Amino acid sequence: MMLRDLKNRIISRPNPYTLPEWKLPFFPRSCGETTSILDTEIHGGGEKTFVQINWCTSGCGQVSIDGGDEFTVRTGDVFYSLPGNSRKNAGTEAPWKLRWLTFDGPCAADFIRSYDYPIHLKNAGRCPEELFQEFERGLKENSLISLRRLVGIITEILSLIGGIHDDSTPEARLIRCFIETVRDHYMQSQVNVNIIAEMLGVHRSTLSRILTEKMNTSPGRYLLQVRIQRALSLLRNTDLPVHVISRKVGLPDPAHFARLIHSATGMSPGAFRRAAVS
Structure with a gap:
């Protein structure tokens, strides 16, 4: 049985x-x-040869993998399936x-298994739409x-869904909001710890x-590491x-940027890029 009014937007390699x-x-x-109204859809099993990561951006649904127990997927949750899995x-x-996105190849399943994530990750936060759009362009x-750049994007998305999922305490909620705020604003050079604390409505010392x-880790170090890791991904996977x-x-300061990359890798940005593609 197919989902009523199911709408799929799909972009794939040729x-x-x-x-x-x-x-x-x-x-x-x-x-x-994928956008769906209320009903049931069953996805194929053995013929599916790829890993699929799904990030819920609206609504709520029940999912079962390979006929196992159903779990509830809410906005902000992530779940994935492996090659050969059936899904309801x-x-x-x-x-x-x-x-959602998919990737395949002989090492695809082992790659995502290496993260030791559960099939269903709750409260992963807002979907990083800009990364999915970049994935589509690639x-x-x-x-x-x-495609090298897209490998880096998949790794970045997997790092994001592995963040803080516990929303049971005010501290956990603050950490989740902090991570989301850094993710959304790290590319703005004027954003620093003081501005982030102000956005979150909390004193810098409390944060x-x-x-x-x-x-x-400190807020400043976390922000810097996000910027550096994103820079390394772009150096590796783009021209x-x-x-x-x-x-x-x-x-934006080229000299400061070069010093940070050298401190992180022991190489200049150009040397790191050449080593990454050699």
């Missing part, structure tokens, strides 16, 4: 059923969004929207450089204390000029 000949740890395959969806609050481009206790990358990650 031949999603054939693996590219390029050497990559796995292969970005497709991306899209039942929307319970409409419209139920899932932003699939359309379908070059070796673009610093809670992050140090719960995450073993954007270094000065453009530095602006994109909120570090």
Whole structure:
């Protein structure tokens, strides 16, 4: 039985059923969004050869993997399926929207298993729509450089869904909001810890204390690490000029940016890029 008024938007590499000949740890395959009203849909099992990550952006539904116990997927939750898994969806609050991507290849399942994530991750936060849009653009481009960039985006999305999922205490909610705020604003050079604390309506010292206790890092260091990791991903997976990358990650001073990259990698930005593609 299919979901009534099911709407799919799908973008895939030119031949999603054939693996590219390029050497990559796995292969970005497709991306899209599914919107459904209330009913049930059963997805195929054995013929499905890819990993699929689903991020709920609206509504609520019940999901069962391989006939197992159903679990409830709410807005902000993430779940994934492996090659060969069958999946049953039942929307319970409409419209139920899932932003999703897939990747395949011999190492795809082992790659996501290596994170040791449960199939269903609650309270992952707001879907990083900008990353999914970048993923779609890369699939359309379908070059070796673009697919390398998409491998980095998949890794970045997996790091985001592995954040703080516990919303049971005020401290946990503050940490989740902090992570989401950094994710949404790190590219703005004027954003610093004081501004983030003001956005969250909390004193800087309180924010610093809670992050140090719960995450073993300071707000400033976390913000800087997000910027550096995003910069390294862009250096590895794009041919954007270094000065453009530095602006994109909120570090517009080229000399300061170069020092930070050297401190993190022992190499200049250009040398790191050459080493990454060699």
